[in-house]
Amino acid sequence: MTRRRRIALVLCAVVALTAACSKETTGTKEVRDAINATRLDPHRFSYSVLAPDSAYQVHGLVEDDFRYKARLVTGSEPVLDEVVNDDAIAVRFAQPALLGSFIDDSQREVAKLETTLNGVTVLDVLKAKRWVLDPSGAPALTDASRTLRNQGKDPIFDALGVFDYVEQAMAESVEVHEWDADDLNPAYRASEDVFPQPSEDSGVQRFDLRRPFLPPVGASSGSSADSFLATKHFRKMAIYVKNGRIIRVMERVELTGKAAEDFVGYVKQVLKDVGFDKEDIDAFEESLEGLNEKQRSDVLLETVNQGLEAAGQPPIIIRTMTMDLQDIGDDDIAATLPDDTIEGSLGILLNRGAKVEAATASGSPTAPATSQSAASGDE
Secondary structure (H helix, E strand, O other): OOHHHHHHHHHHOOOOOOOOOOOOOOOHHHHHHHHHHHHHOOEEEEEEEEEOOEEEEEEEEEEEOOEEEEEEEEOOEEEEEEEEEOOEEEEEEOOHHHHHHHEOHHHOOOOOOEEOOOOOEHHHHHHOOOEEEEOOOOOOOOOHHHHHOOOOOOHHHHHHOHHHHHHHHHHHOOEEEEOOOOOOOOOOOOOOOOOOOOOOOOOEEEEEEEOOOOOOOOOOOOOOHHHOOOHHHOEEEEEEEEOOEEEEEEEEEOOOHHHHHHHHHHHHHHHHHOOOOHHHHHHHHHOOOOOOHHHHHHHHHHHHHHHHHHOOOOOOOOOEEEEEEEOOOOOOOOOOOOOOEEEEOOOOEOOOOOOOOHHHOOOOOOOOOOOOOOOOOOO
């Protein structure tokens, strides 16, 4: 076993801190009220993600919980267009080579692929860059399964579920803290605060999520999900509110500034506490020398992820995310279905269409290979 893997296994098994002080909720009500109000209003949005192995944007509009349009873009090139209007959903792939990333593995051998064109399957239509219309296959923005998704697998699903994601992040934080330029106890030290600061006359309130403390060195290990380091320990999130509506959400999952220095010291103390010798601890510290801040952050978090993977736990989602909302409350926003469509079931795709139970299915459609990420560019 390599030295780094041994370190990873130690880090993944540290018990999470049970809060030693009461949990503050300074801005929870304000942000939750703003989320609920914004959900009810039509708006346009732009969602962007930068991760170690992918970068993409989703642009679109939301008319209401049952009507929206979205376009996935990578490298300034459109990948996928989607329109939902009540029960109906229409999908078109501008880059059919990435179709495999959206295949639902549970439907690979059982999905219904017939269309209104004799002898032409849903996959044939999508590969031809044409619209497929499923009259009853639309997911709702309020679908509870959004909180259970695999982050990054379906960027459109993630973008449309941002409010659920923010509420989950709030629940995992120690405090929803309202930012103030004169704050003596900010959520993020100056060396870690990378988010724009609203001016006094802008009418914008910024709320930061204060991260839970790292597990105390020397704590007993446990077996539950709460017994492991997780994204919540490394997440920075700023939520911007104006006129009672969410106008921007920014997230960084990283180790920078003083937090990175603290974590290196923390790891060294943990390794010492569990019996690593000085040579191993010095080698760990030397492995970080010469790295810039981003490289060091990626190495530290990827090391933790190796341990989490070995323990069968969800990885830390290392990424930078921004969600901007515009034209909130604009009554002219409408999600209209395209005219040039071919009807068929979209159940073969993740999070779309009616799913077929394997026990009652017939036929064995051939689907493209599945990629690890919808935005990675892998086939």
